Amino acid sequence: MKETGNILFSGVGGQGILLASEVTAYSLLGAGYDVKKSEVHGMAQRGGSVTAQLRFGKKVYSPLIEPGCADILMAFEMMEASRYAEYLHKDTKVIVNTQKILPPAVATGQMAYPDDVLANLRELGITVVEVDAFEIAKQVGEPKTANVVMVGAMSAFLPVDPKNYIQVIETRVKEQFRDVNLKAFEAGRNASK
Amino acid sequence: MVTADDPEMHSSQNEQDNRNYALAAKVPMLEPSEPQEVKEFMRIAYELSEELDTPVMMRMTTRVSHVKGVVTPDERREGPVERKIEKVPSKLVMLPAMAKTRRVYVEERMIKCCEIAETAPYNRIERGDNSKGFITGGVSYLYVKEAFPEASVLKLGMCWPLPENLIREFAASVDTLYVVEELDPFIETQLKAMGIKCIGKEVIPNQGELNTDIVRRAIDPTATKELFAAPKLPNRPPNMCAGCPHRGIFFNLSRMNVFVSGDIGCYTLGFLPPLSAMDACVCMGASVSMAHGMQKALEGAHNKIVSVIGDSTFVHTGINGLINTVYNNSASTLIILDNRITAMTGQQPNPASGSNIKGEAANALDFVALCKAVGVKHVFEVNPHDVVNTRQVLKDAIELEEMSVVISKAPCVLLPEMKRKKKIPLFTVRENCVGCTSCIRLGCPAISWTSFKDADEAEARGYKRKQKGFSSINEDHCLGCGQCASLCKFNAITKREE
Known part of the structure; x- marks a missing residue:
């Protein structure tokens, strides 16, 4: 068992990042790890840049990831993969939803969307796993499950049996959304293999 | 507490x-x-x-x-307390x-x-290497444990009052004593008053939150590491939702020569571009009282003071300000953004919602009756999604020589009943769009702008050569509130047929 692991979630308010970090946290808990999770919400719900930090290990003190110490970055939006670059190191796995959500300055035509963010990360030697989570979620039948598609994609990189995630989804997701979320998890897991 | x-x-x-x-x-x-x-x-x-x-x-x-x-x-234990009045x-x-x-x-x-x-067991010494000793508590303790796992620590679970003897004993047992705490030198000041030598805010910041990295580098400046730098990216500030009724009010205020005294809620986002229609905001209820004070101070010089407050904040601490304003014969305009819910903190009902925190039916405060009861003679109600009519009502209210209240009535789009409602999104009729950017200036997240590279592209796409681009609506995000359609003079925004 690795001593500690750090997962940084980044994206846009409303994408279901908190739920994704919640499912991940409970799955790690089920696998026997101590887990701490921290996030700041409020205004962030309203389309702003959002992060959640998750740390796991035998014993976790600080709820905050140190700069340069994120082992996995879960970027729910393409540009948000590079906003928190100071948290990454060269062995960080960046799992990125390639969906673009235009921030106000881009939507109003004042700035261009930076199209080179993933290439720049790869130039630093960082592993980038691209997942078209929004498209996969649509195919599964519910666009809102893009967050669980992302959890599925990440699950391939964590020391947790897939059964743990499935159990968490089964116990924590409302019955009417359970099947579609399980499908989303599987589809995400297959997408990053 | x-x-x-x-x-x-x-x-x-x-x-x-x-x-x-x-x-x-x-x-x-x-x-x-x-x-x-x-x-x-x-x-x-x-x-x-x-x-x-x-x-x-x-x-x-x-x-x-x-x-x-x-x-x-722990196992649940029922307390022995009997419910009764004891005088x-x-x-x-x-x-x-x-x-x-x-x-x-x-x-x-x-x-x-x-x-x-x-x-008390919650004030405890964790003995380690005594060359460095830390007195700390709260979340700072966690950062100390990660940054200096080998050091001796006095963890204070009670930060007031302080255990002086325990502190003296610990201080005497370590070579260098550090106090690590967020914000003020609260423990440190007490230690210094006791005459105990320690290092605190000389190295630990007194602003912002701490973390493991800050604590480690403050005490060991050599512990630096090279980090990747984030590229320059467009900012992603929060924004009012697509279909948010507040937008209709702030869009109009942004086009009027008024001072907008704002308050605490989602609508504080009216401060951000492209609306940029808030000039002051401090704390809950202050919008009304600040506007009152400003109006008094500026009497005769500038009467266009508008205060903006949400329904729940108005109920919380706006009503008393309004009573005071009327009593002291002030003449600003108060806009109550009545979206029927406390939206920003997560959709909690308030005394104007018609339901209580348990979801049971409750009295819904009648704002018109309340404003009249405190002595406001001019009370208007508007539908903020009708942007053009709202502007006229706001103008009329602001021009009055007496206190006026405009109640903007439209529910928050995040309310469960609004989410359940069938959405009929709007779309842009491309051939009618002349690129005037009226709709873009609403700052709605469902509307975006596409620029033409040059006049040739504009022409090739069937537009006039001088047109710079066109706007389009993301139908996945649009809720069909109609604010943009009410602004478009070229019939370029319309509803899909049901």
Whole structure:
């Protein structure tokens, strides 16, 4: 068992990042790890840049990831993969939803969307796993499950049996959304293999 | 009494250190570090409260409150308390005669509490290497444990009053003593008053939140590492939702020569571009009272003062400001953004919602009747989604020589009943769009702008050569509120057929 692991979630308010970090946290808990999770919400719900930090290990003190110490970055939006670059190191796995959500300055035509963010990360030697989570979620039948598609994609990189995630989804997701979320998890897991 | 400080001001307008209140009020204060302790300390706080007959404060900070971690529950125990009224006027009627007796008790109580603090298990020494010793508490303890796992630590679970003997014993046992705490040098000042040599705010920042990295580098400046730099990216500030009724009000205010005194809620986002229609905002209810004060100070010079407040904030502390404004014969315009809910903090009902926190039906406060009852003669109601009509109503209200209130009535789009409603999104009729950007200036997240590279592209796409681009609506995001359609003079925005 690795001593500690750090997962940084980044994206846009409303994408279901908190739920994704919640499912991940409970799955790690089920696998026997101590887990701490921290996030700041409020205004962030309203389309702003959002992060959640998750740390796991035998014993976790600080709820905050140190700069340069994120082992996995879960970027729910393409540009948000590079906003928190100071948290990454060269062995960080960046799992990125390639969906673009235009921030106000881009939507109003004042700035261009930076199209080179993933290439720049790869130039630093960082592993980038691209997942078209929004498209996969649509195919599964519910666009809102893009967050669980992302959890599925990440699950391939964590020391947790897939059964743990499935159990968490089964116990924590409302019955009417359970099947579609399980499908989303599987589809995400297959997408990053 | 639980109090939460927000070092770093993630969602606050100040960084006050609430430990100072415990000192000022002469009451004990506990400071947990993580979720398990929060639970344990709450029980200890109640026990202390009973034992010492005192209020007990608990200091939380952002990274204690907004953290999830593993908590082991105890077995539930029902308390022995019988529900009844006990009349104790000597304790509960604080007239001078009784207060003088209680004043003596307060000091006796603090002495007792100091004695408890000396041996309480939550004030503990974790013995390690004594070359460095740390006195710390709250979330800072976690950062110290990660940055210097080998060092000796005195963890203070109670930050007021302090266990002087325990502190002296610890200080004498270590070579260099550090005090690590977020915000004010609260513990440090007390140590220095005791004459104990320590290092604190000389190296530990007194602003913002701490973390492991900050603590490590403050004490060991050589512990630096190279980090990747984030590229320059377009900012992603929060924005009002697509279909948000507040937008219709702020769009109009942004086009009027008025001073907008704002308040606390989602609508504070009216400050951000492209609307940029808020000129002041401090705390809940201040919009109304600031506008009143400004109007008085500027009488005759500039009467266009508008205050904007949400329904729940108005109920919370806006009503008293309005009473005062009318009583003192002021003449500003108050806009109540009545979206029927406390939206920003997560959709809690309020006395204007028509339901209570349990979801049961409750009285819905009638704002028109309330405003008239406090003496406002001019009360208007508008539908903010009709942007053009709203502008006329606002103009009429602002021009009046007496106090006026405009109630903007449209529900929050995040309300469950609004989410369930069938959406009929709008779309842009490309051939009609002349690129005037009227709709773009609403700053709606469902509307975006596409620029043409040059005049040739505009022509090739069938537009006039001088047109710079066109706007389009993301139908996945659009809720069909119609604000953009009410602004478009070229019939370029319309509803899909049902």
